[in-house]
Amino acid sequence: MPTMNDGSSNGSDLRVRRATIDDVAQLVHQRVSMYRDMGELAATMVTQFTHAAALYFRTAIAAGEYIAWLAIAPAPSAEIVAGAGLIVRPMIPRPAPDGSIELREGTVVNVYTAPAWRRKGLGALVVKHVMEYARDHQISRLSLHASDDGRPLYETLGFAPTNEMRLKR
Numbered sequence: 654m655p656t657m658n659d660g661s662s663n664g665s666d667l668r669v670r671r672a673t674i675d676d677v678a679q680l681v682h683q684r685v686s687m688y689r690d691m692g693e694l695a696a697t698m699v700t701q702f703t704h705a706a707a708l709y710f711r712t713a714i715a716a717g718e719y720i721a722w723l724a725i726a727p728a729p730s731a732e733i734v735a736g737a738g739l740i741v742r743p744m745i746p747r748p749a750p751d752g753s754i755e756l757r758e759g760t761v762v763n764v765y766t767a768p769a770w771r772r773k774g775l776g777a778l779v780v781k782h783v784m785e786y787a788r789d790h791q792i793s794r795l796s797l798h799a800s801d802d803g804r805p806l807y808e809t810l811g812f813a814p815t816n817e818m819r820l821k822r
Contacts, residue, residue, distance in 0.1 A: 667734075669722050669725070674715060680738070681710065683765040684702075685699060685703055686765060686767075690768075691800055719738055721738035721739070723779075734767045734769075735766040735776065735779050736764070737776070737780050737783050739759045739760070739787065741758075741759050741790075742757065743756060744757060744758045756791070756793075758793070760797060761783050761796070780810055799812070
């Protein structure tokens with residue numbers, strides 16, 4: 654798995670681990686914080702959104718449909734400072750450019766880094782864990798919705814704009 658043991662002073666002792674059902678509160682905190690930081694979560698919606706996210710994470714983690722990684726700061730704080738998740742789902746078989754058949758796809762979600770830890774490579778670190786998992790588990794296609802701030806990170810990791818269109822109701 655990718656690590657931060659690159660000799661840098663910015664988190665060289667960070668650990669990354671898979672999230673478990675015991676991390677639901679942290680996953681919810683990151684999701685709420687992410688949407689607040691983007692200005693997309695009204696204060697009046699926080700309680701309802703928190704409950705909905707907690708229910709989703711408990712159910713989807715247990716079903717194996719949501720997998721996440723958390724970056725943990727060095728001791729003594731051992732604070733969770735970043736995370737990223739992956740929604741895994743089957744897809745209608747489709748031909749892949751390499752001649753194989755794609756059967757599963759993943760959506761990268763909940764990429765979040767605590768403000769004090771931003772611009773230190775943690776977003777890339779946790780997304781690389783997602784990418785490695787996808788490669789090792791025959792998830793041939795990854796997609797995500799990038800914020801304006803996140804777009805350069807994803808482009809450096811090889812993500813590219815697609816022809817996706819959306820209808821909002």
